[in-house]
Amino acid sequence: xxxxxxxxKLAIVKVLLTGTHRFAALQRAxxxxxxxxLTRQLRELESDRILRRTVYAxxxxxxxxxxxxxxxxxxxxxxxxxxxxxxYRKVRA
Amino acid sequence: xxxxxxxxKLAIVKVLLTGTHRFAALQRAxxxxxxxxLTRQLRELESDRILRRTVYAxxxxxxxxxxxxxxxxxxxxxxxxxxxxxxYRKVRA
DNA sequence: CTGTATCCTCGTGGATACTG
DNA sequence: CAGTATCCACGAGGATACAG
Numbered sequence: 001x002x003x004x005x006x007x008x009k010l011a012i013v014k015v016l017l018t019g020t021h022r023f024a025a026l027q028r029a030x031x032x033x034x035x036x037x038l039t040r041q042l043r044e045l046e047s048d049r050i051l052r053r054t055v056y057a058x059x060x061x062x063x064x065x066x067x068x069x070x071x072x073x074x075x076x077x078x079x080x081x082x083x084x085x086x087x088y089r090k091v092r093a
Numbered sequence: 094x095x096x097x098x099x100x101x102k103l104a105i106v107k108v109l110l111t112g113t114h115r116f117a118a119l120q121r122a123x124x125x126x127x128x129x130x131l132t133r134q135l136r137e138l139e140s141d142r143i144l145r146r147t148v149y150a151x152x153x154x155x156x157x158x159x160x161x162x163x164x165x166x167x168x169x170x171x172x173x174x175x176x177x178x179x180x181y182r183k184v185r186a
Numbered sequence: 187c188t189g190t191a192t193c194c195t196c197g198t199g200g201a202t203a204c205t206g
Numbered sequence: 207c208a209g210t211a212t213c214c215a216c217g218a219g220g221a222t223a224c225a226g
């Protein structure tokens with residue numbers, strides 16, 4: 001939970017489960033996140049080896065994010081949580 | 094994550110997966126939790142229908158906590174997270 | 187395009203002491 | 207036994223502006 005507990009962490013993982021994304025693409029996928037929060041959560045996920053950050057020395061700059069094997073192993077968890085969340089809303093309603 | 098995100102929530106669920114517990118028993122199972130935090134997390138889990146609180150009108154007072162069906166449905170998640178946590182520690186080491 | 191820098195609010199969580 | 211009451215520190219998260 002220390003690794004996954006950030007407000008946007010699992011949301012980011014979920015997006016990256018659909019493939020490699022650039023910074024701006026993640027912003028589009030998470031419309032309400034601020035650049036500051038996106039950077040922070042990405043850096044933490046990187047240092048926890050959930051994802052990889054690849055910088056291409058180009059102009060304009062290009063940076064790509066994709067899941068490591070460790071991160072990809074979270075696929076089941078994300079699905080499980082999605083299902084449980086739906087069940088939860090049903091029961092609580 | 095809003096429901097499960099408290100610092101002690103999943104730990105409490107994990108204990109209750111082994112059966113009904115009283116307040117003091119939960120304290121013993123979670124040696125570093127303060128009574129204040131235990132109360133708060135229990136009340137939140139109760140209002141989210143993850144567990145049930147049963148008060149017996151006796152002296153001395155007796156209060157028992159046990160999982161609802163919704164809460165019991167978290168068993169898989171807890172196991173999954175345990176496994177992933179171990180894997181995580183191995184890979185990160 | 188991919189971020190930093192600054193400033194600020196708020197809530198979580200902890201310490202400690204006390205109570206019906 | 208099963209909590210409350212108070213007080214406090216810290217940091218996560220957000221708003222806004224700016225930069226290489």
